[in-house]
Amino acid sequence: MILGSSLGIAPSAVGLDRAPCPLCQGPHGRPVVRRSERLHFSLAYVQNVSLIALCRSPVGIDIESADRLQPQALLQRLHPAEVTALMALPYRQRKDAMLRCWTRKQAYVKGLGTGLAMPMSHVYVGLGFTSGGLDDLTARNGWALTSLTAPHGYAIGIALLPPPATRGRPTARIHTLRQSTEVTRTLQLASPAAG
Numbered sequence: 258m259i260l261g262s263s264l265g266i267a268p269s270a271v272g273l274d275r276a277p278c279p280l281c282q283g284p285h286g287r288p289v290v291r292r293s294e295r296l297h298f299s300l301a302y303v304q305n306v307s308l309i310a311l312c313r314s315p316v317g318i319d320i321e322s323a324d325r326l327q328p329q330a331l332l333q334r335l336h337p338a339e340v341t342a343l344m345a346l347p348y349r350q351r352k353d354a355m356l357r358c359w360t361r362k363q364a365y366v367k368g369l370g371t372g373l374a375m376p377m378s379h380v381y382v383g384l385g386f387t388s389g390g391l392d393d394l395t396a397r398n399g400w401a402l403t404s405l406t407a408p409h410g411y412a413i414g415i416a417l418l419p420p421p422a423t424r425g426r427p428t429a430r431i432h433t434l435r436q437s438t439e440v441t442r443t444l445q446l447a448s449p450a451a452g
């Protein structure tokens with residue numbers, strides 16, 4: 258329904274495909290809207306919260322709950338520089354920082370379309386801190402990553418790939434659905450991400 262509304266067509270007319278996987282070219286990359294170059298989206302779910310991010314260029318979004326965090330398992334999937342940064346934090350801040358790092362990382366690999374097939378400990382996204390939302394943008398191979406304000410006990414990461422020719426400020430619209438409530442917000446990049 259949200260995709261149909263964005264495209265100005267009936268929900269039943271929205272066709273979905275899978276982009277080729279960037280690692281093996283198999284048909285299990287990013288879900289994409291069929292025959293539409295101008296609308297990209299990414300989905301994420303946890304417990305009773307669902308997110309969909311819409312953008313004019315590739316986007317990845319992820320949400321995780323602090324309840325489900327398995328710190329020991331996750332540590333193995335962080336980049337060594339992320340582990341070092343994490344251990345430098347006061348103990349009480351580490352869980353939130355780890356959750357933030359993991360959601361940024363998952364958003365990035367969802368944006369790329371590889372998902373967890375990417376060796377996650379080789380991917381550096383940094384810990385990220387949410388303060389005002391936009392001051393934390395990090396340029397990674399042209400991708401901009403940040404953490405979004407999340408419901409208590411959750412973290413949300415988003416990765417955007419602004420098109421190279423972007424002159425304006427790339428934006429994403431994020432719909433959060435929780436039980437029967439839907440909240441929509443817009444994320445606007447301060448400036449196009451550097452490559």
Ligand SMILES: CC(C)(COP(=O)(O)OP(=O)(O)OC[C@H]1O[C@@H](n2cnc3c(N)ncnc32)[C@H](O)[C@@H]1OP(=O)(O)O)[C@@H](O)C(=O)NCCC(=O)NCCS
Binds near residue numbers: 287
């Ligand atoms: C994609 C993946 C990261 C999703 O993580 P998750 O925590 O299980 O689930 P999330 O709630 O974050 O996201 C689910 C959504 O991710 C999207 N998704 C699935 N595969 C994706 C991919 N390759 N790239 C981007 N998004 C993907 C889907 O829209 C899915 O929702 P849907 O099934 O309702 O359409 C994870 O399932 C994964 O990595 N799968 C394995 C991919 C793989 O090994 N591929 C082989 C490559 S050779």
